[in-house]
Amino acid sequence: MNVGEENLLKSISNDTLLDLTQRYGQSSFGFGAGHGAGSPGRYPLTPAADFLSGQTTKSNESGGEQTSEDDDGFDHMDSRKRGSGFDDDKHGTTLAKKPKEQRSLRLSINARERRRMHDLNDALDGLRAVIPYAHSPSVRKLSKIATLLLAKNYILMQAQALEEMRRLVAYLNQGQTITSPIPTALAPFGQTAVYPFSSTALASCAEKCTSYSGTPSSLFKHCNDKP
């Protein structure tokens, strides 16, 4: 990760993550991102991806090397779906005009890049699978940015919960009674904290949406379960 990206994530954490925390942190990731009309699950495959998936479904496909001329789906792709380099000539290097050798190399690079991005998406899918949010066929999957922010928030809350558990154990070992039902350490963001999967966490998405008074963020627009 370069410095610019790191700064970007930091800036995101300052603004959006707070948003995230107030909306989902309060409900401890148990939100249901109901999204009625959207097609759930994996994104629809483009012709090129279709072609790839026809051979191998996942980026394990990266293991199976294929010739660049064939595996990148160039001949199967809708030209509108191709990147800029195919259409414009801003670099004066339209692929079709390149020598066969260069074209072959370019196609190979394209295929490699595609596999890399598929690997990245697979990793994101893996992350989504372990983030506690409503997994359901009728629920649209989290966007990439929402997945990352939610994962970060979840890790922070888990760490704080663990720390509070340690303190509770130490406290109980002293043989004293607990007077505060909600340890302050469980209010990581200045609010009453709720553990994931608690009864409060299972509150309806509508409640969560309405209880939030902040500025709407596109990150949460997938939550369709609004009043």
Next chain:
DNA sequence: TAGGCCATCTGGTCCT
């Protein structure tokens, strides 16, 4: 229809 999200292509840069 605008905006969000995404897949893909591409050239550049860095690393091994």
Next chain:
DNA sequence: AGGACCAGATGGCCTA
């Protein structure tokens, strides 16, 4: 030299 990584550009799909 080849591969990984990155960011910019482009266009499609979907939703409000």
